[in-house]
Amino acid sequence: MLSLTLPIPLLKTLTPPSPNINNPSLSSYSHYQPRSRSLTRGLIVPKHSSATAPPSATLRDDGTSLAGDSPEPLPEELVAELMPKHVAVIIDGHGRWAKLRGLPASAGHQAGVQPLRTVVRLCCSWGIQVLTVFVLSTENWFRPKVEVxxxxxxxxTTINSSIACMKKEGIQIYVIGDSSKLPESLRSTIANAEKNTKHNSRLQLIVAMNYGGKYDVVQACKSVAKKVKDGLLHLDNINEKIIEKELETKCTEFPYPDLLIRAGGELRLSNFLLWQLAYTEFYFNKTPWPDFGKEEFVDALRSFQQRQRHYGGERHS
Incomplete structure (x- = not known):
């Protein structure tokens, strides 16, 4: 699993630097736009074309909007009544994307900002109420220190630059995970962002940062055990609903994602929302996250709407 950032002001189109440059800096790639994509055997895979191909996503470039001035029209192949309430996304493939271009991993993270902005905008336009994005796992701390x-x-930086936009456009941000390992300045920034957007209801953006599904279940069990020890809860009264109320996703009305999308080609959950994904529909996509866009998101939603969900019960034709 490879992590990414929160939405920031729109990246402007700029031809990426040559792959063989010496000591490239992160800022050199801050205006990169995704490449074009193709559809193969039902899975989106990136074309081996020039990195300067025209981007498919169009958003305002003045840095004043995340959701856009007007809603993005719903594609004809999608049905508004069948849209998922909660979409979760595992963003992956940043390092491989950067390596193919002779760039540092940091360039892959930076290039992945625009796809997240695109998905946020589409969720706001199409009535998706919760978007959970896995940006940093508990295992990612084993990566090189310079990358972390x-x-x-x-x-x-990106949370700070997005607060005003999210507050204005009705986007609530909430960060889940173990914050104890995060830098103090980042924890302060997160607290400020959550405070300033807590009354928003257009879209709830849940950011999983230093999060792990096993960690979540363990901390929930500890919380329940403490309540039993303190006499606030009887052992015989512990059930699934009690556990659910102690999970990190207690922050939302819809804790169970309807749809999980994983970009980057891997076919695993990587310790993400292990309890909450019990009956979630999965969609795996080969496209590395920096190349993920509207086309890929629509394809995932279309796949979801074609499925029949029965939650372990009898399937009806």
Whole structure:
């Protein structure tokens, strides 16, 4: 699993630097736009074309909007009544994307900002109420220190730059995960963002940062055990609903994602929302996250709407 950032002002189109440049800096790639994509055997895979191909997503470039001035029209192949309430996304493939271009991993993270902005805008336009994005797992701390440090700085900068937009456009941000390992300045930034957007209801953006599904279940069990020890809860009264109320996703009315999308080609959950995904529909996509866009998101939603959900019960034709 590879992590990414929160939405920031729109990246402007710029031809990426040559792959053989020396000591490239992160800022050199801050205006990269995704490449074009093709559809193969039902899975989106990136074309081996020039990185300067025209981007498919169009958003305002003045940095004042995340959701857009007007709603994005719902594609004809999608049905408004069948839209999922909660979509979860595992964003992956940033490192491989950067390596193919001779760039540092940090360039892949930076290039992945625009796809997240695109998905946020589409969720706002099409009535999706909750978007949960896996940006940093509990295992990602084993990556090179320089990569982790750049991510921490990127998270903090982009959250700060997005607060005003989210507050204005009705986007609520909530960060889940173990915050104890995060830098103090980042924790302060997160608290400020959550405070300033807590009354918003157009879209709830849940950011899983230093999060793990096993960690979530363990911390929930500890919380329940403490309540039993303190006499606030009887052992015989413990059930699934009690556990659910102690999970990190207690922050939302819809804790169970209807649809999970994983970009980047891997076919695993990587310790993400292990309890909450019990009856979630999965969609795996080969496209690395920096190349993920509207076309891929629509394809995932279309796949979801064609399925019959029965939650372990009898399937009816």
């Amino acid at each position: 440090d750049s991510l921490m700085k990127l998270f903090e």
